[in-house]
Amino acid sequence: MQFSVKNRDGPARIGELLIENKRVTTPNILFVNTSKKKAPNFSDILITNDKHKRKKPTIRIGNSAFSSLTHKGKGELSVDNYLIYPKDVSKELHLSSIEYNKKTYECCLIPANKEVISDVLKNNDALLFVVVNALQLLSQQSKFVEFITELREIIGYQRMIYTPCVGCPSSFALLAYIGVDFFDSISAIIAARNEILLFPTRSLNKNELNEIPCSCPSCSKMKGKVSEMGYLQILNHNYFAILDEIKQVRNAIALGNIRELVETRIRSDPSLASILKILDFKYYNFLEERTPVVRKNKLIATSKESLFRPEIKRFQERVIKRYQKPKDVEILLFLPCSAKKPYSFSKSHRLFRDRIFNSKNPHIVHEVIITSPLGIVPRELELTYPASVYDIAVTGRWGEDEKKMIRNLLKNYLEINVYDKKILHVSSNIQDFVIDLIENPVVTCVENPTSKESLDELSNVLKKMTSNYHIVKSSKRVYENMEALASYQFGGIIAEKLLKNCKIKGKYPYQKIIDDNKQLGMLTKERGLISLTMEGAIKIANSGKYWVEIYDDFTLKGSVFAPGIKDADESIRIGDEVIVLKNNTTCGVGVAQMNGIEMKETKRGEAVKIRHRT
Amino acid sequence: MNELTQLCKLLKKDFTPRICNPSKPVRCWSEKDILDGKMVDAYVIIFRTRGCSWALKSGCTMCGYFNDSLWSKVSDKDLLKQFDKTMENYSGEKFVKIFTSGSFLDDNEIKPVIRNKILRELAEEVDKVSVESRPEYITDERLSTVKEIFQSKSFEIGCGLETANNFVREHAINKGFTFNEYKKAALTMKKFSLKLKTYILIKPLFLTEKESINDSISTGDKIKKYTDTISFNPTNVQRNTVVEYLWKRKQYRPAWLWSIVEVLKTSKNLTGNIRIQCDIAGGGSIRGAHNCNKCDRKFLDAIADFSLLQDTKVFEDLDCTCREKWLDQLNIENLSFGSLVDFSGRYQ
Numbered sequence: 001m002q003f004s005v006k007n008r009d010g011p012a013r014i015g016e017l018l019i020e021n022k023r024v025t026t027p028n029i030l031f032v033n034t035s036k037k038k039a040p041n042f043s044d045i046l047i048t049n050d051k052h053k054r055k056k057p058t059i060r061i062g063n064s065a066f067s068s069l070t071h072k073g074k075g076e077l078s079v080d081n082y083l084i085y086p087k088d089v090s091k092e093l094h095l096s097s098i099e100y101n102k103k104t105y106e107c108c109l110i111p112a113n114k115e116v117i118s119d120v121l122k123n124n125d126a127l128l129f130v131v132v133n134a135l136q137l138l139s140q141q142s143k144f145v146e147f148i149t150e151l152r153e154i155i156g157y158q159r160m161i162y163t164p165c166v167g168c169p170s171s172f173a174l175l176a177y178i179g180v181d182f183f184d185s186i187s188a189i190i191a192a193r194n195e196i197l198l199f200p201t202r203s204l205n206k207n208e209l210n211e212i213p214c215s216c217p218s219c220s221k222m223k224g225k226v227s228e229m230g231y232l233q234i235l236n237h238n239y240f241a242i243l244d245e246i247k248q249v250r251n252a253i254a255l256g257n258i259r260e261l262v263e264t265r266i267r268s269d270p271s272l273a274s275i276l277k278i279l280d281f282k283y284y285n286f287l288e289e290r291t292p293v294v295r296k297n298k299l300i301a302t303s304k305e306s307l308f309r310p311e312i313k314r315f316q317e318r319v320i321k322r323y324q325k326p327k328d329v330e331i332l333l334f335l336p337c338s339a340k341k342p343y344s345f346s347k348s349h350r351l352f353r354d355r356i357f358n359s360k361n362p363h364i365v366h367e368v369i370i371t372s373p374l375g376i377v378p379r380e381l382e383l384t385y386p387a388s389v390y391d392i393a394v395t396g397r398w399g400e401d402e403k404k405m406i407r408n409l410l411k412n413y414l415e416i417n418v419y420d421k422k423i424l425h426v427s428s429n430i431q432d433f434v435i436d437l438i439e440n441p442v443v444t445c446v447e448n449p450t451s452k453e454s455l456d457e458l459s460n461v462l463k464k465m466t467s468n469y470h471i472v473k474s475s476k477r478v479y480e481n482m483e484a485l486a487s488y489q490f491g492g493i494i495a496e497k498l499l500k501n502c503k504i505k506g507k508y509p510y511q512k513i514i515d516d517n518k519q520l521g522m523l524t525k526e527r528g529l530i531s532l533t534m535e536g537a538i539k540i541a542n543s544g545k546y547w548v549e550i551y552d553d554f555t556l557k558g559s560v561f562a563p564g565i566k567d568a569d570e571s572i573r574i575g576d577e578v579i580v581l582k583n584n585t586t587c588g589v590g591v592a593q594m595n596g597i598e599m600k601e602t603k604r605g606e607a608v609k610i611r612h613r614t
Numbered sequence: 615m616n617e618l619t620q621l622c623k624l625l626k627k628d629f630t631p632r633i634c635n636p637s638k639p640v641r642c643w644s645e646k647d648i649l650d651g652k653m654v655d656a657y658v659i660i661f662r663t664r665g666c667s668w669a670l671k672s673g674c675t676m677c678g679y680f681n682d683s684l685w686s687k688v689s690d691k692d693l694l695k696q697f698d699k700t701m702e703n704y705s706g707e708k709f710v711k712i713f714t715s716g717s718f719l720d721d722n723e724i725k726p727v728i729r730n731k732i733l734r735e736l737a738e739e740v741d742k743v744s745v746e747s748r749p750e751y752i753t754d755e756r757l758s759t760v761k762e763i764f765q766s767k768s769f770e771i772g773c774g775l776e777t778a779n780n781f782v783r784e785h786a787i788n789k790g791f792t793f794n795e796y797k798k799a800a801l802t803m804k805k806f807s808l809k810l811k812t813y814i815l816i817k818p819l820f821l822t823e824k825e826s827i828n829d830s831i832s833t834g835d836k837i838k839k840y841t842d843t844i845s846f847n848p849t850n851v852q853r854n855t856v857v858e859y860l861w862k863r864k865q866y867r868p869a870w871l872w873s874i875v876e877v878l879k880t881s882k883n884l885t886g887n888i889r890i891q892c893d894i895a896g897g898g899s900i901r902g903a904h905n906c907n908k909c910d911r912k913f914l915d916a917i918a919d920f921s922l923l924q925d926t927k928v929f930e931d932l933d934c935t936c937r938e939k940w941l942d943q944l945n946i947e948n949l950s951f952g953s954l955v956d957f958s959g960r961y962q
Binding site (some may be wrong): 063132165193 | 617618620621624657779781782784786820821822828830832856859860863864865866909938939941942945946948949950951952953954957
C-alpha cells in the first residue's frame, strides 16, 4: 500500500491509494464482498472476510482473537488474529488489546478512545486506521469530532481514516470534511434490510414513498411500482446512491467546494448539523490550518453555518490583528456591499466612487464596506479571498448573529484604527445596529444609498469635509493601499520592509511594486494577493516567515516536492506566497500547495508551485 | 492482574447490596422438570448466602447473581432458618434443585456441617438433588461425603464452564479458572459416579454472533466425553454487570434465537446421547436472547420443547422474515468492527 494526497480542501482531501498495483482514489467506499454479498460492478475497492482472491483491490479481514477458527485462505491479510474491545471498556483493557495487536499490519484497528491513540501509534507504520465502534462514537457528536480530529493530528496527513458502518449519502460530505478517507457499504445493506432507501437529502422508508424519486438503473426497472421494491432492488438503489454521493464529494473537494456541499447535506439531520457546529466552534484551528487562503470559485453563504466558516473567521481576525490601514487617511466612509464582486466593479460602488473622486481631496477618504458574513472589508482587501468571491442572499434583513458579529468587529476595528471623521453611507437597517458604536457619525444616506438624494448628500459632505485636510497625493495613496494589503497578506513588518523605497505602477487591479526599476511583485485580480518576484522574495527573505527550506543537494527545477523539504514555516497555508531557501539563500518563490506542517511531515506530493527561481 | 478482572471489579465498586433478611431464602417454588425421562414436579430453592467467592473478588462479565447475595457472612443459624422456611412450602417433590447464586460446595458460603445437614434431610425425601459449584470446590473430600449421603440416589452438580476456549473464558468472561481445572473436576465427579451438568454460555461479551455460535458448538463437542448434560445458557443482560454497562451503550446485543436453534441442532448431532437443554432467561425481551419480536414466542416454545424431547424436529417449521437479517449479521458483523450490533438499530 502507498498513499499520497493529491488535492486538499479543508481537512478533506483527494488521495491516491496504490494497492495491489492498482490505483484507488479517495474518499471512496469499501464495498462488502462476501460469500453472501456481491459487490456491485462499479465498486473500486472491496472489503471481505473470506479467503478468495479477487481481481479488484481488496481489504481482507482475518479472524479475531476470540474466533475458534483460523484463517486458511490464500493471499495476504490486511489484519488477522486481532483483539478489539468495545469502545467504552476501560483504558487499561484497550491498552492490553493494543499490546496483543502489536504485530502491525497495513490496517490498524483503533479503539474509539482518544486516550489510547498515541499508544496505538507507537512503532506503528500502518496506513489505514480503522475506527472500532465508529457508529457508537458518532452518536456522541462532540466525542466523535474530538476523536477524529485528534486521530488526524496524530497520524498526520499521509495516512487514511476509515469509519466502518458510518457514512451514508447525507453524511459523506461532512465526514470527508472532517478527514475521513474511507467508508463502506454496510449502511446501505442495513438500510435495505430495513426497507430504507438512501438519498443525499434524507433517507426514506419504502412506505413513505408515493413515487420513486430516483431514476437509477435499479429504480428505473421498477416502472414506478414502489410496493414491488424488494430487498435487492432497494440495496441496488442504495449502492447507486452511495456511489453518486461519493463522486459528488470528490468533485466538490477537487473544485474547492466541499464546505458548500457540507452545508447543504447537513440540513436533513440535526446530529450532522451539530457535528459541523462543534467543528466550527471548538476546532477552528484544525480547520483553519487546512483551509486555503486563495480560492477561485464562489463562496456561497446561504446558511447560518456560513457565518462561521474558517476562512471567514480568519479574514476577520486578520483584518483586526494584521491589517494596517493606509497611513494618511482621515475620513472613514462606511459603504454597503454590492452583489457584484469585487465591489468597485459594481454599478453602486462606481456611483459612490464618482462622488468621492469629485471631492477636493479624495485620497483622504478610506472606504470600508459593511457586509455579511465578512463583517467589515477595507477597500484595499476587496480583491482578496473570500471578499472577492462570496455570495449571499440579500434581503436587507439582518439576523441577530450577523448584527452581533458586525458590531464586535466594528468595535475592535475602531479601537485600533483611528480616524478624524466618520461618515455612514449605509441604509437605515444597517445604521440602526452600528450607529451607537461610532463617535459623531455623519449620516449621508437617505433611504437608499444609491438614490440621487443620498449621493448628492454624500457629495456635499465630502466636499466640505475633505477640504479641511492637506491634500493626499494619488501616488502616495496608491502606495499606502498596497502597503495595507501587504500588511494583511504578510503582516505589518514584512509589508513595510517589502515596500520601502518602492513605487506602485499600473492600473488597478493589476499593479506592480517597483524598487529602483526592479519589479518586486504584482497584485493581480485573480489571486487578490501580491505575487513576488525573485527580487521581492530576496528583499523579505530573512523575515522569519513564509519560508520553506530545501535540502542542500536538492536542485530546484519545476515545483518543490515534499521529499525535498527540510523544514518549513508552520504558519504557511495553502495558497500563500512562500520563499524557498537553500543553504540560507533565496533560490525561489512560489505558491504553497500544502500547509507548512504537511510540508514538513509529508514524503509525497507537490509542496510549492514555483514561479521564479535563480 | 488481568485488565478485564479489574474492569469487573471496578463496576462493582459502588455496588451496595440490598438490605434483606438473612433468615429468609431468596425464593423457592415448584416447576416442571425431567427426572429419569419423565416429567415431574421439581422444587427449586435459592439460598441467600454471602455470595459467590469469585463474584466477591471480581466476578464474571455477564453474571448479576451477586445482586441477590448478602455480601457478608450469613450465620449457620440463619441458613438453617432459611432451609426450614423453604421446607414449609415443600410438598414432596422428588427432585430438588438448590441454588445459592454461588457455589453450594464452597465452605465459605455454607459450612460443611450445615451443607451436610441440609443434604441429609433432603436425601431422605427425594430421588434427585442438583446443586451448582465452581470446579475448585469439586474435590475428593467434599464428594466423598456427598456420595456417602446420597448412595445410589442421584446427585447432580451444575458447573459453568461457559466455553472450552481458555482465551475467551479469560479475556471475555473473566471466569477465573481454566479448561483443565474443569476437566479435573469432571473426572473427580466420574470417580464418585455423580452427574455433571455443564453450562455453556451462548454469546459471551466481545464475540460476534457468528463467533459465539462456533464457540458454543465447538465447546459442546469438546466436553461431550466429560459431561452428562449440557445446558446452553444464552447471556441475558443482568443488572450491574459489564454486559449491562456495554449493552446500555449499544455495544452488546444478546444472541438471536436463530443462533440458539443453530447451536442446539448442530450440538445434538455432534454429541449424540448427551442430554442438551437450554433455559433462556429473559428470552424474547431486549435483555434476553431475542429475534424480531414477532417470532420470538414460537422460537422459545420450540426451544423449550427441545429441552424436554431432545428432538431437533421441533425446529423444522420455524421461519420468519427476520432470518435474512440474522444471516446478514453472521455474514458481515465482523467487517463492521463493533458498529453493527443490532440490525434494527440506527444506521448512519
